[in-house]
Structure formats: structure tokens, C-alpha cells
Amino acid sequence: MALTRGRTTDAPPLGCDAADLAAVEAVVAASGTSFGKGMRILPPDRRYGMYAVYAFCRVVDDIADEMGELDGKAARLAEWRARVAGLYAGRTADALDRVLAVVIARFGLRQADFEAVIDGMLMDAAGPVVAPDEATFDLYCDRVASAVGRLSVRVFGDSSEAADRVAFHLGRALQITNILRDVAEDAALGRLYLPRELLERFDVPANPARVLRARGLEGVGRVLAGRARDHFRAAYRAMARCDRVAMRPARLMGATYAALLTAQEKQGWRTPERRVSLSRPRKLLIAARALVG
Structure with a gap:
């Protein structure tokens, strides 16, 4: 299976489902940033780990930047705070959740750091x-x-x-x-x-x-x-x-x-x-x- 250009393997990075990895990578690609290219210097497991972290940051940042009232944006960011807590309790709902759960366990990522990012997005969302x-x-x-x-x-x-x-x-x-x-x-x-x-x-x-x-x-x-x-x-x-x-x-x-x-x-x-x-x-x-x- 081909996950990124020039890389074909029967063992997807992080042991994740290839479709889940592709969905996370698509978030990175859709952002139009050069981040994805920069992370190619990393081994596959770490590269896709960074894709997952970036995808999380991209999604919550988009919530903060979108048009709408604070209450609506705050509610959606609160949902993400609950989702992060769920990841540490073993609950997943979609492709990004499933990859993030593996990345958290593999690399020892701390819940407080995810929550701090959400707090930063709330600062922007407030106006x-x-x-x-x-x-x-x-x-x-x-x-x-x-x-x-x-x-x-x-x-x-x-x-x-x-x-x-x-x-x-x-x-x-x-x-x-x-x-x-x-x-x-x-x-x-x-x-x-x-x-x-x-x-x-x-x-x-x-x-x-x-x-x-x-x-x-x-x-x-x-x-x-x-x-x-x-x-x-x-x-x-x-x-x-x-x-x-x-x-x-x-x-x-x-x-x-x-x-x-x-x-x-x-x-x-x-x-x-x-x-x-x-x-x-x-x-x-x-x-x-x-x-x-």
C-alpha cells in the first residue's frame, strides 16, 4: 500500500490502519503548509506521529478562526477537550482519534499539553x-x-x-x-x-x-x-x-x-x-x- 509518494510497505507506520493514516495525512496536505515536506526527514512512525499532532492543532485552530459567536466556538473546543480526555481513557471516535491514541501511547504525550493548545485557541476564539x-x-x-x-x-x-x-x-x-x-x-x-x-x-x-x-x-x-x-x-x-x-x-x-x-x-x-x-x-x-x- 502507498501512504506517501515513494513509500510502499505492507506494515503501515505506528501499526495503524492505512485508511486512518491517509485521513490524517490529508488534513496536513489540505492545510497547504510546507510542514508535511519538512517532516519527511523523520522515520515513518515519528513522521505520522507529527502529522497527527499537526492535524489536531489544525482542527482546533480552524475552530478558533472560523466565523461565529464565542459560545459556539467555545462549545466545540470544549468537545475537543473532552475528546482528548477520552483518548487517555481509551475512547476513540474517528481516524484522527485512533491515530492520536496510538501516538500518545507510543511517545508518552501529556494530556496537559493538548489542553494547553486548546486553551490557546480559546484565547483567539474569545475575540x-x-x-x-x-x-x-x-x-x-x-x-x-x-x-x-x-x-x-x-x-x-x-x-x-x-x-x-x-x-x-x-x-x-x-x-x-x-x-x-x-x-x-x-x-x-x-x-x-x-x-x-x-x-x-x-x-x-x-x-x-x-x-x-x-x-x-x-x-x-x-x-x-x-x-x-x-x-x-x-x-x-x-x-x-x-x-x-x-x-x-x-x-x-x-x-x-x-x-x-x-x-x-x-x-x-x-x-x-x-x-x-x-x-x-x-x-x-x-x-x-x-x-x-
């Missing part, structure tokens, strides 16, 4: 996040990024305390980079994830409709970029204490996002509507260096 205070900003980064990291490092193959430190710092570094890169896109949706204290420090209005033309936005961007750099450095230090092979995907993500941050710092925040990106040759070079470094 556009606008200029959160520093504590809320950090909590949001932990829930929507570092919690995903804590799930991921276990699938990668390292459940040590050092791996959790990688998740803590790399998750924050990646999320801050995304926030700095997407200021204009978020503002168009009525969102403003930049911390209120920094906005006040640089005299930037806590208003998505006015933030893009504020002179002080450059200062806010520079400070947050420096904070992201600190998290990248701390993540790399923690990686040095982890299983080297297990950290290959983390190194790849870290190197790619660090390059995006560099591009954003070079461009600055005077024209935030110009979203920075990396060329394909640049991505390939970054990947090669990260995977052999």
Missing part, C-alpha cells in the same frame, strides 16, 4: 487579541507554540527536561517571529498581538487600524526581535544537551525561522505590509546546514 499585557502575551506564546513544542519533542524522540527547555524557548522564538512578520495581516483582521507595555513605551496606539503607520512600531519590533534572539540562543543551548538525532527537526525549524527574523530585521517595520519570505534556494541551504550541523 481578536488586541495589545495583551506582557503576562498574557507570554501565556499565549506558551499555549499556541511552546505547548506544541512539548508534544513535538517527544515525537521527535527526546522527552528529557532539556527537550522541554527547547520547546519552551524555541516555541516562543518561533511565535514572536510569526507575530513580527504578520503585524499587517493580523491588523487587517482586527488583531494586535504586540504587548501593551511595549506599545506604550514607544507611543504606539493599541489600535490595529492605526498601528501600521505608527513611527514607534520600529522600536517595538526591534525589542521583540531581540527577545526572540534570546529565546533562539537559549533553545540552541538546550539542544546541545538533547539527543542530537531527535533534535534535527527542531534545528531545521530554528534555522529557518532565525533566517526569517534576520530578513525582517533587515527590512524593519516601516512597511509592515511587505511580508518577508525566503527563496527556495535559501531554504534548501538553511536546511542542509541545519541537518548536518
Whole structure:
């Protein structure tokens, strides 16, 4: 049976039903993200484990982002919280449940980390996040990024305390980079994830409709970029204490996002509507260096 291009085997990854694996992989493919390609560096069991984690994150994120009232979205996220609890009690209902149940058991994933991701989605579902205070900003980064990291490092193959430190710092570094890169896109949706204290420090209005033309936005961007750099450095230090092979995907993500941050710092925040990106040759070079470094 063929589950992915170029791979045919009589033993499906994780011992799961091939149709269930295909359904999970279809969620990843439908997202249009390059995530699936990046995870091809992993052995099949771990690759499909990451597909399942990503599919879970994609589904709950879509609930938070969809149109509708908070009560409806909160109810659907509450259903997912119950579904996660059910997985730990041995209950499954569909293909994603069945694959996730195997992944949880195989890699020792923690229920609290799934619940933290759902809590992060609830923060978005409650309405556009606008200029959160520093504590809320950090909590949001932990829930929507570092919690995903804590799930991921276990699938990668390292459940040590050092791996959790990688998740803590790399998750924050990646999320801050995304926030700095997407200021204009978020503002168009009525969102403003930049911390209120920094906005006040640089005299930037806590208003998505006015933030893009504020002179002080450059200062806010520079400070947050420096904070992201600190998290990248701390993540790399923690990686040095982890299983080297297990950290290959983390190194790849870290190197790619660090390059995006560099591009954003070079461009600055005077024209935030110009979203920075990396060329394909640049991505390939970054990947090669990260995977052999």
C-alpha cells in the first residue's frame, strides 16, 4: 500500500490502519503548509506521529478562526477537550482519534499539553487579541507554540527536561517571529498581538487600524526581535544537551525561522505590509546546514 509518494510497505507506520493514516495525512496536505515536506526527514512512525499532532492543532485552530459567536466556538473546543480526555481513557471516535491514541501511547504525550493548545485557541476564539499585557502575551506564546513544542519533542524522540527547555524557548522564538512578520495581516483582521507595555513605551496606539503607520512600531519590533534572539540562543543551548538525532527537526525549524527574523530585521517595520519570505534556494541551504550541523 502507498501512504506517501515513494513509500510502499505492507506494515503501515505506528501499526495503524492505512485508511486512518491517509485521513490524517490529508488534513496536513489540505492545510497547504510546507510542514508535511519538512517532516519527511523523520522515520515513518515519528513522521505520522507529527502529522497527527499537526492535524489536531489544525482542527482546533480552524475552530478558533472560523466565523461565529464565542459560545459556539467555545462549545466545540470544549468537545475537543473532552475528546482528548477520552483518548487517555481509551475512547476513540474517528481516524484522527485512533491515530492520536496510538501516538500518545507510543511517545508518552501529556494530556496537559493538548489542553494547553486548546486553551490557546480559546484565547483567539474569545475575540481578536488586541495589545495583551506582557503576562498574557507570554501565556499565549506558551499555549499556541511552546505547548506544541512539548508534544513535538517527544515525537521527535527526546522527552528529557532539556527537550522541554527547547520547546519552551524555541516555541516562543518561533511565535514572536510569526507575530513580527504578520503585524499587517493580523491588523487587517482586527488583531494586535504586540504587548501593551511595549506599545506604550514607544507611543504606539493599541489600535490595529492605526498601528501600521505608527513611527514607534520600529522600536517595538526591534525589542521583540531581540527577545526572540534570546529565546533562539537559549533553545540552541538546550539542544546541545538533547539527543542530537531527535533534535534535527527542531534545528531545521530554528534555522529557518532565525533566517526569517534576520530578513525582517533587515527590512524593519516601516512597511509592515511587505511580508518577508525566503527563496527556495535559501531554504534548501538553511536546511542542509541545519541537518548536518
